[in-house]
Amino acid sequence: MARPTMEDVAARAGVSRALVSLVMRDSPKVSPERRDAVLAAAEELGYSPHAMARSLASRTSTVLGVMISDLHNPFFAEIVDGLDAVVRGEGFELIINTGGRSAARERKAVAGLLSFRPAGLVLLGPAVPASGIAAAADKAPVVLVARDSRLSTVDTINDDGRAGSELAVDHLVALGHTRIVHLDGGHGSQAAVRKRGYVAAMRRHGLEPVVLASEYTDSAGAKAAGQVLERFDPLPTAIVAANDFNAVGAISALDEAGLRVPRDISVVGYDNTSLSALAHIGLTTVDQPRREMGRLAAEALLQRIRGARAEPVRHLLQPRLVLRGTTAAPRD
Template identity: 45%
Template structure:
């Protein structure tokens, strides 16, 4: 079944196609009675203006394509909320797709978005090669969330992950903890990211005059009871943080009675479970990326990308407390 056209609306309302076009554009040149007749006919037929065609004719579609790295990771849902809110404030529509965390799927998704000729694109957590992002940016303005590139044409919004780790360690030290173990982010985060986070942890511990202790992801290894056991844990990464809380409970520990826990990231259900987190607010990341992109679209240029770094926030909840024996 074909979609109703301007001609169909004109025939139903008994007016010309040109007059229907004026009504759909909101022209003040049409009288109230004829306008209402056209709108009534459009409603009865289920007519909707072709936004894509109208936008292409005007040189702007009013649509921004958004690629989310992996919908199974809750951080992307929060990033999307920020993107969507910023787009809505400026009357822009969002066309959403995902790459499922796989470069080949991302590559195909980006090509599909480009085929639809959006005004611009936001890539959140992309895993495709930097050269491919550059090629996409040659066709339309592009903003990237959560990844740093050597590019002067792509807007880049990243969180300060090293600062998040430093603030988490500093908060645990301020609570009185001296034995702070670190659970690394696991293979899913990528080796460079894991190394950078671990270096930040080691530096923060050494700056506090404390001995770092990195443990593998998953089931926390090593003694968790008795003298010398950690009194606090910093878990790196969303999935590691979720696993750490469950593993600490399985080890027979109370949190924060026996051991405090801070998660670097924003694991699923963190707020509901009362987990303390240290991370840049993902909603803010999305909002800033969309804002930077729309500013550049309005300026009519694909060059001059901005670099924005979002500082972390430590959100203290029920999993952190002073070490046992030091509480008043």
């Protein structure tokens, strides 16, 4: 069946199309009786206003675009929770897509969101080059979460990844670990910052840093854990993983090899996602306040949309260590 239109609603309610438009825009110029008649007709027909068409007609958009780097990572879902809680209360709707951790795909994803003529964009952990971000910011306000930027037209929300990795290393050293390996996040957003924190903390404790190439995925964590088992004798006693997803993959590979966490080897993640808190995982991890980051991103974007400021905001939140069951003193 064809999608019902305003004309269909107007005919059913016995009013003009212009009056239906006023009702859909929640105009105070419509009497309660006529408003009720229009809304009843719309419900009977299954009519709902098209957000994009409404934006084009009024030249003001109530749509916000959100590009997520990796739909599989619960870290981003929890940021969206915080974002959505703020913007819905302000009358905005979210359109969400993904770039699949690919810079080329992210360019297309951002272009796709811009085709809806959104009031603004939130890019979560983007890998798209700075030039692509600058081009997007020329068309709509942009906020980056888990990604730095020097552009004055772009706002950023980050945690202090260097400090977070240092917390992980300091915890392991306090337990007595000296052979600590870092599985890095490859080209992922904030991976380089976390790696620098690990290296700095290891050297501060007089220990030799060892970094293995990995990515922000469970499969990459499992692969890197396999390399740990093949390359090191004796084995390291602890792993600082790129993120929680990476840590879970590493733990799975260690378990398949007959090693027990934390009895044989300790593992620390990063993000403190809902995944890490599951009882059968119980991952020691570095907490980023995901919902708070989403809230701050929403507030920054709304300020830009409403012209409340022109200068960029640079929120840098402090992480904290969450102790669970994947770390313990080394056996030796």
